[in-house]
Amino acid sequence: MKTASQDPSAHLTLHGIKPSVQRTAILGYLMSHKTHPTADEIYRALQPNMPTLSRSTVYNTLWRMAEAGAIDALGIDRTNARFDYSSHPHAHLLCNRCGAIIDTALPQLDTAPPGPEGSIIDSVTVTYHGLCPTCASDN
Amino acid sequence: MKTASQDPSAHLTLHGIKPSVQRTAILGYLMSHKTHPTADEIYRALQPNMPTLSRSTVYNTLWRMAEAGAIDALGIDRTNARFDYSSHPHAHLLCNRCGAIIDTALPQLDTAPPGPEGSIIDSVTVTYHGLCPTCASDN
């Protein structure tokens, strides 16, 4: 993984994506919101301040950034993916009640061969399921 | 977790769901297919032999079973979830190329406190990302 940055424009350049107003805004939003938003949430958040922004641009940009390794795409499918800019590796806590996704510490994994013979492992995702502190407190 | 069974009807009863022709067929399909299908895939697989089966039934049934703990729902969101009947705990290998989801061994996790203070953890999901043996071999 390339070194992470706090500057959207520099981070895009680092991953071979030419910065533009839209791309910078989208990555900037991800950098400043730890809520793991969907593409559509990002669109709805940015659109008021960028009236001509289109959904296509948001979807295209997010997947381009994900494929370039500039951000992470969470989820099993391309549909309803959630996006995550992370400067450091971490696990996620998925709250069963409110649906929030919260960054947590990454546990230590043993080094046992994980997959079927012949597979190639790039990365590991760890997700805890349960209740976030807020939902756990009001039972 | 309650003891798993190979009999759909008994497994439903075990989890407090009254068996019916449709429910038994849906769970039976999951039990005999390790492909982690979506609700729609299950519907399309069963419909030819059950012409009156409706999508609503498949969706309703799967989520009812998931909430009862009779099966697992994979994915971050309710939309595009994939379903999994598993008699034993395991991790998943998600192939970046063909999209297949393959069961793998569950690695040992350390016992470090995983989440933010006050959270409650029910379960952990581990997903490896990479290439399945088939896709890894034809490069």
Add this chain to the structure above:
DNA sequence: GTACAAATTTGTAATGAGTACAAAATTATA
């Protein structure tokens, strides 16, 4: 077995995320 109530299933219509694609706009290059 019949009548009534409860649970389940069905089918249709509506919703809404995501995609395809061609036109418009912007940026880079000669």
Add this chain to the structure above:
DNA sequence: TATAATTTTGTACTCATTACAAATTTGTAC
């Protein structure tokens, strides 16, 4: 400036999923 390449936009479309009311099936009381 002119031209080419890239990016963005907007519309139309697809398709999984949900809502909901009608229809069917199942269970229970008589």
